[in-house]
Amino acid sequence: MKHFLLTFLCLGLLHVVGAQPNIIPKPSQILLARGEWTMKSKTKIGAPEDAKWSHVAGMLASQLSKATGMDIKTAKGKGDITLAISSDASLGEEGYRLLSTPKGVTIQAQTAKGAFYGVQTLLQMLPAEIFSPVAVPAVKWTVPLATIKDVPRYGYRGLMLDVCRHFxxxxxxxxxxxxxxxxxxxxxxxxxxxxxxxxxEIKKYPELTTIGSKRRETMKGHYSDQKYDGIPYEGFYTQEQIKEVLKYAEDRFVNVIPEIEMPGHALAALAAYPQLGNNPDKIYKVGTKWGVYDDVFMPREETLQFLENVLSEVIELFPSKYIHIGGDECPKTQWEESRFAQDLIKKENLKDEHGLQSYVIKRIDKFITAKGRRMIGWDEILEGGLSPNATVMSWRGIEGGITAAKENHDVIMTPGNFVYLDHYQADAKTQPVAIGGFTDLAESYSYDPTPKELSTEEAKHILGVQGNVWTEYMKTPAYVEYMVWPRAVALSEVGWTSKESKNFEDFSKRLETHKKRLDYLGVNYFGAPINDKFEYVWPAKK
Structure with missing residues (x-):
């Protein structure tokens, strides 16, 4: 940091108070100076001779060229915008330094991932039109002079998407x-x-998609209405499509965590393979109503082998360190009434049906661990005894996370009242149908993922925070966007920015500029111009 400050002093530049750029999430440290650097048609982006770093430079050049109409090129080594490898260990894997002077911009990082995050900050320092999908040549493309050092608070900063209820x-x-x-x-x-x-798609079990991906109809209106639309519904991703998504995410330094639900939330699988359920003679049908079903996997050896075979294909497909197995909302009714389940409880010396669920989860955890991966489950996996290598997602409040951390298990905090983005965010009378609850932007922003009840050592097990998006009532991508942003913008700052640097009033001011970026990106965020179907309408010819 010292050499950056010396550069500013040598240039005779002064720190400007009260003129912070509208960057989200808010960086760790920002020093501003008077003046700006202007990007011109011959601007070049320099980067180390490394595939990942060159890729980041290429993505930046592509975005700049598209929005400005200029032909921005990349080069090895130094440029007007330079991506450079730093030896500063304090930056870690994801941190960066950004220095903008009258001569250009330098982004330093230990990794290409850190440089990529520095690029996101640089884009936000430019006029909002930089996110335009078409050239806006009349804009003066300037970057304020600044020195920024930025390191995230948490290593895990996630967003979930349910594509089962609505594909x-x-x-x-x-x-x-x-x-x-x-x-x-x-x-x-x-x-x-x-x-x-x-x-x-699971190639070993094709009926999971030929049967399990289709339901005969969908609930219409709210669950309490108990009405159905009578329209068949279907959709699934082939393994080739998933590979396409995984490559796309990898190029943007996003890890993709697959979730395969077990032992509950199993009805679609049982419709395809009824022998895996409590009653092999029952005709199971893919669920058409929302909520929780009593139909769950019966933990016979055949079922456990099926689950391991499915996970083998999933693990082969997804490079993620983490594999999510659900583990939530598994009713025990059928196990209570099953002679096989009760005999298994006695045979394995389990306490009760919760112990039986733990038996299943531990078996799967052992399998996933043997494959070199880590298992994640919702906090119900604490019931009956926590599997030794499990990471817990605490969704039913923060208590599960506290318990798991005190038992030296890693935790991702996802408590419903702060991070469930299917809740209403305004008066329900003015909004399209949603599951219920109320979580507005301020509440999401106010969340602190590290519980006060934890000691310093225990708190190290809090990996980070995640926003959850359940799509029972989100039939279209436009409605998903309407429910997710800008609350997910707030959660990004919860995950990245230090607790001491957060301020909702300041965030709200920066968000107003950020909304202009979302406009250019065509995001149907809450508060954007919309029609009576709650779909995005591009602002009147900016």
């Missing part, structure tokens, strides 16, 4: 990943199987 097309999934990356989040949690649809 989302590949192009929208890519846009979702783009927005994750723009906000310096690094995890995309892809919820792929549930009662209402199985959305991932």
């Amino acid at each position: 989302m097309p590949i192009e929208f999934v890519k846009k979702y990943i783009d927005l994750i990356a723009l906000h310096k989040q690094n995890q995309f949690h892809w919820h792929l199987t549930d009662d209402q649809g199985w959305r991932i």
